[in-house]
Amino acid sequence: MFVDKKLIVSHAPFWHNGSCIGERNYHIMLAALPAIIFGIMQYGSAAIGVISLAISSAMLWELAFNRAAKRPDSIGDGSAAVVGMVLGMMLPATAPWWLVIVGTFVAIVIGKQVYGGIGANPFNPAIVGLAILSLSWGKFMDFDAALVNYDFGFTAVYPLQLVKHASKNPEIFNVADVVNSFKIMDLLMGKQVGGIGAVFGLGIIVGGIYLIIRGFIRWEISLSFIVGVILTALLFQASDPTRYACPMFHLLTGYTLLAAFFIATEDSSSPVNFIPMLLYGAGMGMMTVLIRNIGAYADGIIYAVLIMNVANPLLDKIRPKAIGKAV
Amino acid sequence: MKKSFIGLTKPVLEYQSLTGLMTKPEKIAIPKKASLFFKGAYSQKDAVLLKIGEKVKTGQKLCLYKNSDEYAVSPVTGTVSLISSYLGNFGQSCAMVTIDTADTEEFDESFKAVCAAPSLDTARNFLTGAAGSPCFGCFSDPEKKIKTIVVCGTDSDILVETNGYIAASKSDIITKGVSILKKITHASTVIVALPKALVKDAGAIGGASGAELREIGSEYPSALPLVMMKNVMGQPVPAGKGPGDMGVCFFSAEAVASIGAAFTDGRIPVTKTLTLIRKDLSRVMVEARIGTPIADIFTACGVTVSEKDRIIIGGPMTGVSVYTEEHPVTPDTDAIMVQGSEDVSLVSDYPCINCGECVRICPMNIPVNMLVRFLEAGQYEEAADMYDLHCCIECGLCSFVCVSKMPIFQYIRLAKYELSRIPAAAEEA
Numbered sequence A: 001m002f003v004d005k006k007l008i009v010s011h012a013p014f015w016h017n018g019s020c021i022g023e024r025n026y027h028i029m030l031a032a033l034p035a036i037i038f039g040i041m042q043y044g045s046a047a048i049g050v051i052s053l054a055i056s057s058a059m060l061w062e063l064a065f066n067r068a069a070k071r072p073d074s075i076g077d078g079s080a081a082v083v084g085m086v087l088g089m090m091l092p093a094t095a096p097w098w099l100v101i102v103g104t105f106v107a108i109v110i111g112k113q114v115y116g117g118i119g120a121n122p123f124n125p126a127i128v129g130l131a132i133l134s135l136s137w138g139k140f141m142d143f144d145a146a147l148v149n150y151d152f153g154f155t156a157v158y159p160l161q162l163v164k165h166a167s168k169n170p171e172i173f174n175v176a177d178v179v180n181s182f183k184i185m186d187l188l189m190g191k192q193v194g195g196i197g198a199v200f201g202l203g204i205i206v207g208g209i210y211l212i213i214r215g216f217i218r219w220e221i222s223l224s225f226i227v228g229v230i231l232t233a234l235l236f237q238a239s240d241p242t243r244y245a246c247p248m249f250h251l252l253t254g255y256t257l258l259a260a261f262f263i264a265t266e267d268s269s270s271p272v273n274f275i276p277m278l279l280y281g282a283g284m285g286m287m288t289v290l291i292r293n294i295g296a297y298a299d300g301i302i303y304a305v306l307i308m309n310v311a312n313p314l315l316d317k318i319r320p321k322a323i324g325k326a327v
Numbered sequence B: 001m002k003k004s005f006i007g008l009t010k011p012v013l014e015y016q017s018l019t020g021l022m023t024k025p026e027k028i029a030i031p032k033k034a035s036l037f038f039k040g041a042y043s044q045k046d047a048v049l050l051k052i053g054e055k056v057k058t059g060q061k062l063c064l065y066k067n068s069d070e071y072a073v074s075p076v077t078g079t080v081s082l083i084s085s086y087l088g089n090f091g092q093s094c095a096m097v098t099i100d101t102a103d104t105e106e107f108d109e110s111f112k113a114v115c116a117a118p119s120l121d122t123a124r125n126f127l128t129g130a131a132g133s134p135c136f137g138c139f140s141d142p143e144k145k146i147k148t149i150v151v152c153g154t155d156s157d158i159l160v161e162t163n164g165y166i167a168a169s170k171s172d173i174i175t176k177g178v179s180i181l182k183k184i185t186h187a188s189t190v191i192v193a194l195p196k197a198l199v200k201d202a203g204a205i206g207g208a209s210g211a212e213l214r215e216i217g218s219e220y221p222s223a224l225p226l227v228m229m230k231n232v233m234g235q236p237v238p239a240g241k242g243p244g245d246m247g248v249c250f251f252s253a254e255a256v257a258s259i260g261a262a263f264t265d266g267r268i269p270v271t272k273t274l275t276l277i278r279k280d281l282s283r284v285m286v287e288a289r290i291g292t293p294i295a296d297i298f299t300a301c302g303v304t305v306s307e308k309d310r311i312i313i314g315g316p317m318t319g320v321s322v323y324t325e326e327h328p329v330t331p332d333t334d335a336i337m338v339q340g341s342e343d344v345s346l347v348s349d350y351p352c353i354n355c356g357e358c359v360r361i362c363p364m365n366i367p368v369n370m371l372v373r374f375l376e377a378g379q380y381e382e383a384a385d386m387y388d389l390h391c392c393i394e395c396g397l398c399s400f401v402c403v404s405k406m407p408i409f410q411y412i413r414l415a416k417y418e419l420s421r422i423p424a425a426a427e428e429a
């Protein structure tokens, strides 16, 4: 009796605000462009090679794993590309090709896919990749050694390494003097040595603000992370200015800014409720400076991120009571 | 309806201003066939009272099964031509009775005989199938002491303006309905809930009988009854309970108008007012007999439905899509929406990426990102115990913003439905 016209039947709601995962990821990549382009200008074609290889190999690992695990292909959503890109941004321009490929393998397969793919990874995949690389092939990750053949026209030493060195040898160096040898403006404008996409502070900040305004990352995490870094650094500096660097220095060197806008904000490994986001960001900022100042490593980002990732599920239990919930 | 460029702020869905008030409703002719639904799967094993070929009159009470109180009100005069099974949501089926309309209309007089002295029993026995589907269920539950009646001159979903239109255009008859309701239910307070734009036009409702006026916010979902309970009444409903447990009963403006009209003219109102939302989102008020196949309404209003379009009974956020244009107007069909295939938003099978958009938009503070993980795995009891499934008021906003386009709302309704079947299944066993 019914006229045979096939209608689409599905469940409410029948509208959607049009957001999608791809959009999110491609905007993250767009926001990273200023920092990457600057890195390429600074380090030349080698940097193009590293970034491109990182992105493409990450996508290929994702595809390979999708096929091997017989899961639907997910390289189109841009998430693997973002992981590869962020990893590439943290590497020195001189990273050999195999290092990049191993790094993206670890990031995509061990950091993300084995947990079930997008949304299920407890750790930031790019940081997992970086952690393994720096543990296993630390010398390729040593910016001073890696970039020794470059002539930049500015002090070509990795600032954090220098400060670590100085603070370990207080009889020879005064950290304050070492820090003062870097001008804040220079650091902001990228006149420093570091990862390809991690040196151009201003570019990263602009990209980050863009992402925040568009709502692609959560401002609470970025902001509390920065506040965490600044406050902790301030305390250390106040306790002994000859041994600890000033907050601005911590903010503008190493992976700090990259972490604030591109790493800490990774969706899957970060909390979504307001107070947990603040705790997560602030905790990560604090850990970063703690590790830098009293730990063994020059940069504390890797372990700060991993530690806070572990704490994330617990933190995210702090949430407002649902309305109508008894007890 | 799209995400704004600046995504930092929470997206806001506004109820639309009432445009339908400007236009006269489109009157749809009495249909050749009218269909009515009866709850529960149709099986001929039950003692069926209605016979094919039976003559019915407009306004006549029709009972399908011998041992059930459920009834429908015949919206037309004619002959029962078909009793069949109709498949609805989640695979639940119900019985559908089709009546072939006769040329001359006759009215059934049995309600007229009893309507002179309005009583709750009369209302319950004759009016639940009237336009607006007034429900008196909560008054028969001895555990619920209903003290407050809320008359909603608002529609809970976006773009729908049926009750707003009725509140503004029929305030006299609603006022009559309010005083009858007060008398028969002994409710001490009547509250009229209106959107700001209507306070001027419809503020007189209740008039001398003394109804309180409350203004409803313009931001979705503030006109959902459970949200009104919290924001307007200041009595948030505990999870798993309803307004009835708090002594509050909601009636739509149309339901109250039906009560008023029925006791005034002695005829059960069988003409439903509804909002038709066309593909371009333009809206028109329609008056059609209950039971009219929606195809008739489309023809009359110049809507063409093609392959792969979507027909939605209700509004865009909470409606239900149907698979055939033969679907009839029911006593509670407040809106019909047609979506062209190019506007149909689809869901994906992507997992949750934990972006938190849903958590930030949920009006009930539900951790949707966690909830959905359990619902996806079918762990409904855990979802209810730990992640507040029963606090959900079914507004659909979480699905609306989900970056992964997950069918969260569908999971939620399915989970609630499955959980509600557990006690029933236990009884059977």
Ligand code: SF4
Binding pocket: B361, B362, B363, B364, B365, B366, B368, B391, B392, B393, B394, B395, B396, B397, B398, B399, B409, B412
């Ligand atoms: S439908 Fe979604 S947004 Fe609305 S109350 Fe339920 S969980 Fe919250």
Ligand code: SF4
Binding pocket: B351, B352, B353, B354, B355, B356, B357, B358, B359, B368, B369, B372, B398, B401, B402, B403, B404, B405, B406, B408
């Ligand atoms: S909006 Fe969708 S993807 Fe984002 S947290 Fe909620 S369920 Fe997950």
